[in-house]
Amino acid sequence: MAFECGALGESGGRSPREALNVLLTHLRDEDVDVSSGEVNEGEGWASSTVRISRPAEPVLEQYVQVSVGGEILEIFLEEARSALGEDATRGKDLMLTTILSGVTDPVFNDRLMAYALTEWHGIPWDETSGFRS
Template sequence: MAFECGALGCSGGKTALECLHHLLAYLQAEDSDVSPGAIREGEGWAASRIQVARPGEAIVEQYVQVSVGGEIVDIYLESAREVLSGDDFQGRDLMMTTVLSGVTDPVVNDRIMAYALTEWRGVSWDETSGFTVPGSPD
């Protein structure tokens, strides 16, 4: 069963493709067993399947998508408006989502989320709990 999570953040004026490239470069710099797949992009979004090939373990993949502006982000912003204050809501124009399905690498997923929370001032989201207000218990 697939589980989707991510973070609503601030692009800093970068495009979805630029943001995805920065994330992928960070993941590769942190972990030599990580390699990105082909990058697909559309209007306001860019995505890739990240492959994790650890010695002696089965290869696993994880889908990551970054959206900046546009309809996808608008949908998440509408949901976030219910739980985020004005300061937490201010400047949000990026949504990163990742899909966890089957066997995944929790270290890589933790790095993806840490990057989004730090570099994009992200606010955590998952399909079960919705948005998590910064500083509140999960």
């Protein structure tokens, strides 16, 4: 069963593709066992599959998407405002989404979220707990 989570953050004026590419470069630089596939993009979003291939462990793949602006982001921002208040969501125009399914790599996921929280001043969310500061 799949589980969706991520963070709302600040794009710093980057397009979805630019923001995703910076994130993917960071993740690859931090961990030699991480690689990324082709970047796909549409109106307001960019995505890639990340591959984690550690010695003596099964190869894992995880979907990562970055959206900047758009209707879905606005819906999530409204939920975040209700939960956390206007001040917490001010300036947020980016949404990181990742889908966890089956076996996942906790080190990769910690690095992914740490980047979003630090570099994008992110607010974490998940489909079960909603938003938390």
